[in-house]
Amino acid sequence: MNKILPGRIVFIFLLMPFFINAQTPVAPVVPESTVKYPQFQFKGLFQARYLQALEEGVDVMGVHHSTGDVVQSSFDIKRMRVGLNTKLSEATEVVILVNLADFKSDPKGKVLENAYAKYTFNKYFAVTGGQFRPAFGIEELVPVDIIKSFDFSNQYYEFGKNGWTSFQIGASATGAFDLGKIPINYAVSMLNGNGKDQEMDKDNGKQYSTRLVFGLSKEHKINLGLNGGVGKVFKQDVFALGVDITSDFKLTDKFTFDLQIEYKQGTNHNLYFALPVDARTASVADYQMRGIYFLPNLRYLVDYKKLTSLELSCRYERFDPSYKIDSNVRQTYTPMISLEFGKAYTGRIEMGMEIDRFDKNIPDTSMYNDNLFIIQFQCRL
Template sequence: MNRINNFLGFKAFLLLLILPVLVNAQSTESNLQSEVKYPQFKFQGLFQARYMSGFTDGIDATTGLHHSDGKAVENTFDVKRMRLGVTTKLGERFDVVVLANFADFKSDPKGKVLENAFARYTFNKNIGVLVGQFRPAFGIEELNPADILKSFDYSNQYSEFGNNGWTSFQIGASMFGSFNLGKLPVTYAVSAVNGNGKDQVSDKDNGKQYSSRFGFELDKTHNINFGINGGIGEVYNNKVFAVGLDLTADFKLADKLILQTQLEAKQGINHYLYYSLAADARSSNLNEYQMRGAYFLPNLRYEIKYQKLTAIEFSCRYEYFDRNFKIDSNAKQTYTPMAGLEFGKGYTGRIEMGMQFDNYKRNVPNTTVYDNNLFIIQFQGRFF
């Protein structure tokens, strides 16, 4: 019965994807292509390198792993990202996107390197479809690339929900678009993915994960946007779910001074953790393994525009995250104060400096679940 339900659910989703193609089969795109030469190529790239120095003895600066014997690499240089990507426009509404991170070659590249690899067709502003490997829309962070984040990197909850197939790069299909609900602009995305990460040969089982996001533009002047995210699915014949809420708002404090804020909260079943445990070391009830978290990120931006210096920014993200709050709670609180200098337009050049303070409710020796204080300087260069 589960296989039948999975089959019917996935086929219904595929029907939603191909229905616009059938309706628009007689479009005038061929006439447009005769006037404009295709394909057209747009290249983009990102370089991020950092220096990290730990202020806690016995903690690896890169991994956060605790060493009770004191044999840790507490300061190091690191290339975080070296991305190269290309968007190939094959028609007025049809493009193919490829993005690779060559910094992943510094360790075992299996399941890494290739990030985006999808084809996208946009019929109009109301509806479009994409198929391949992409980031499903499931919150604020999924809508922003790493090079324009207001902090050093993505949040803890982004990483854990990515392990569980809701965020980060996944393989599947999605339908997206926008419409007006009365006078209220609304964006939406509905996705179906394998749920076991990027660069995989096939799904881990016959189950799929279905997620959706609706974003409401409450006030364009102050960038007040409210998002609702939800997902259901099946992993090894067990039902899983995830939900999330997010809010953004910008406040102009002076002529060149802007306070940008982000607030996001998520909760869901942590099946990634559950199936990583030995069968005799876990409960028989998957629903007891749940994760939840929230973060608040204020960013004070002063647009100085002095010679090549575009802006000065000060941010401090606070995050609370617990990957198993029901039966083995060990909440992690992270404070990330940061100061940044932006050069050029759209973070073409960027220098960031700050700290990351990780505090656990309970330390576990010789693991990454251990209090850590880290100093970071990060350099960024991008083209687009």
């Protein structure tokens, strides 16, 4: 019997309740005959940075050099994104997003980020197919231009290398429903699991993931997220799991405080298969990653001339790419001050530090203590 078939049966079984819910009547909508399609919406993002490495022998990319010259200050274009959202009908949309800044290095496996179509039956059930960011945590649901730090967390990128987060190719079912008085959002995904812009899957295995978000408090926007995933990579069983919580408290008319906490753990099969056969154990289960981060953010509404708000944040993250074998915990502190101009981060100037501390410094690698000063400027359309 095909070993992949049971996984697909489970995937379909998980979707069945939402197909049933999809039959529930919904409020009437404006007849499509009164709306002209297609509708186009262009989007864009520009992010440029100045970087200054402050640790001796470590460059602006965080790599230690025991000999030779080290580039410790540099200007950089982080992102130059151009996107197009097209509504083909009331229920159908196609989304394209590219990052032109990826052309500054080898663009293979880069540049094209979002490339998917989505069909929405109703609020209970929608289907997405193509290349997109599957829901598996807080960061996957938030654009990088409105996060409360310079960039996504270390664990986000590491889980992306392992096929659970970042841009992946596959299909997903999403929607929302109420369980009593508790609103619930869900996502069920089936993915190739080998990253973006790939010609085909690397093997016959697929990765299946689920996310549930429970709205615990509407007043303080407290949401609890549960994430789980299983799959096969080169016939080896892999898994990932996570839990996260977000909250947003209005302290006064001008002060708000929001907090994100996220924990993830899973198989680091990307590391396992990158090692020579004679340098690894027989089981991929011996290589597991785990991490947690806290991201508090204090926002003060200024609304003075073009300045909209002032924000202060400091993310603390603890991440270990292989805590069972050759553990080397990375602790990252990211204090940042942000000035917002216009609405919804239309313009933003950020200044702060990325401070990395490792249990073990490994010379001539990126696993080395470093202090990086950053000034980042962004404009979004």
